[in-house]
Amino acid sequence: MTRLAALLGLELPLLQAGMGAVAGPALCAEVSLAGAGGTLALYKEAPERAARLVREVAAVAGGRPFGVNVVPEVSGPDRCLAQLRAVLPVLPGNGFVTSFGLPAADAVHAVRAAGRPLVVQVGTPDDADAALALGVSVLVLQGTEAGGHLLGGQPVGSLLAAVRDRHPDAVLAVAGGIATGADLADAVARGADGALAGTVFVPVAESTAHPRFKRRVVEAVAEDTLVTSLFDIGWPDRPHRVLRNSLTTGAERGRAAFIATTRVDDRAYPVPRYSAAAPGATTTGRVEEMAMYCGRSCARVTAAHPAGVTVARIRREYETARALPTGPHPRTPPAPHRTQER
Numbered sequence: 549m550t551r552l553a554a555l556l557g558l559e560l561p562l563l564q565a566g567m568g569a570v571a572g573p574a575l576c577a578e579v580s581l582a583g584a585g586g587t588l589a590l591y592k593e594a595p596e597r598a599a600r601l602v603r604e605v606a607a608v609a610g611g612r613p614f615g616v617n618v619v620p621e622v623s624g625p626d627r628c629l630a631q632l633r634a635v636l637p638v639l640p641g642n643g644f645v646t647s648f649g650l651p652a653a654d655a656v657h658a659v660r661a662a663g664r665p666l667v668v669q670v671g672t673p674d675d676a677d678a679a680l681a682l683g684v685s686v687l688v689l690q691g692t693e694a695g696g697h698l699l700g701g702q703p704v705g706s707l708l709a710a711v712r713d714r715h716p717d718a719v720l721a722v723a724g725g726i727a728t729g730a731d732l733a734d735a736v737a738r739g740a741d742g743a744l745a746g747t748v749f750v751p752v753a754e755s756t757a758h759p760r761f762k763r764r765v766v767e768a769v770a771e772d773t774l775v776t777s778l779f780d781i782g783w784p785d786r787p788h789r790v791l792r793n794s795l796t797t798g799a800e801r802g803r804a805a806f807i808a809t810t811r812v813d814d815r816a817y818p819v820p821r822y823s824a825a826a827p828g829a830t831t832t833g834r835v836e837e838m839a840m841y842c843g844r845s846c847a848r849v850t851a852a853h854p855a856g857v858t859v860a861r862i863r864r865e866y867e868t869a870r871a872l873p874t875g876p877h878p879r880t881p882p883a884p885h886r887t888q889e890r
């Protein structure tokens with residue numbers, strides 16, 4: 549039991565990242581049922597639909613705690629507050645809220661007034677200071693190994709060391725590079741109270757990522773990812789780690805023509821080339837040219853199981869690694885891990 553697990557009521561000190569186009573009600577509920585912290589992505593969702601999705605999770609999560617994730621930088625502060633006002637009344641009492649980046653003061657106030665723990669992800673020591681000054685319950689420190697948009701420029705190990713040094717009593721989780729229980733145990737041995745992981749949950753059965761996106765994550769090694777600012781339509785000025793594709797290797801930027809369509813509740817949304825939107829299960833078109841967010845941890849993601857099987861595997865590995873006598877725990881060697889997952 550770590551302070552993160554105790555605070556949020558989890559059996560394993562692991563949060564699943566809210567991920568636009570990937571983390572819907574089924575993934576969130578399954579992760580929570582397995583004892584980790586499932587999280588529903590609200591991204592740009594309309595408030596009424598967001599509330600409906602939260603009710604869907606609550607109906608099947610068996611009373612286990614789960615979270616909702618907001619991205620104020622993308623939704624904008626007004627939509628973010630509207631999302632929170634819509635979901636907080638229907639979020640069960642043991643639910644929590646996660647935010648990608650610092651939320652505005654009124655959003656923080658709404659979460660605190662509802663008595664819910666607020667988990668905020670940052671990428672720099674200065675933003676860590678600012679988040680703690682806002683009174684957040686848990687700080688997630690994102691390193692540059694992470695998949696998706698990057699909040700800072702430091703690898704996770706040095707960021708954790710710097711923030712732990714400044715804030716010995718803060719509840720800290722790391723994000724980036726976590727795909728096995730040994731990775732998690734290593735982070736805890738280095739001073740974290742737990743971790744948040746995204747990439748490892750992209751290929752699982754309940755994820756709503758497009759099948760081709762899932763397959764590419766399973767097949768990828770760390771060098772198949774890169775940090776770029778290419779996919780900036782809808783989310784400018786924020787570098788992101790994605791899988792390489794014909795756009796990232798192309799010599800120059802092409803036309804932002806529509807290349808795909810994503811359906812949400814029977815409405816079709818055109819996707820331009822260089823859009824920040826990731827391909828989901830309802831996306832059709834030139835999926836290979838879209839932003840497939842993926843962290844360097846993909847090297848240790850080697851199969852697509854149900855989420856419960858993945859969480860159970862991480863839990864077994866974590867307990868084994870924590871039971872080792874001393875020192876930082878060795879990372880899971882890739883070869884035996886591959887055998888076990890298949």
Ligand SMILES: Cc1cc2nc3c(=O)[nH]c(=O)nc-3n(C[C@H](O)[C@H](O)[C@H](O)COP(=O)(O)O)c2cc1C
Pocket residue numbers: 565566567568570589591617618619647648669690693694695696697723724725726744745746747748750826840841842843844845846
């Ligand atoms: C496909 C994908 C989509 C993501 N979308 C979101 C999101 O909507 N909200 C959010 O808070 N973080 C999002 N992230 C970032 C995660 O919060 C986290 O920083 C990252 O997944 C950690 O690195 P890892 O992917 O190597 O585990 C996303 C990550 C991935 C891989």
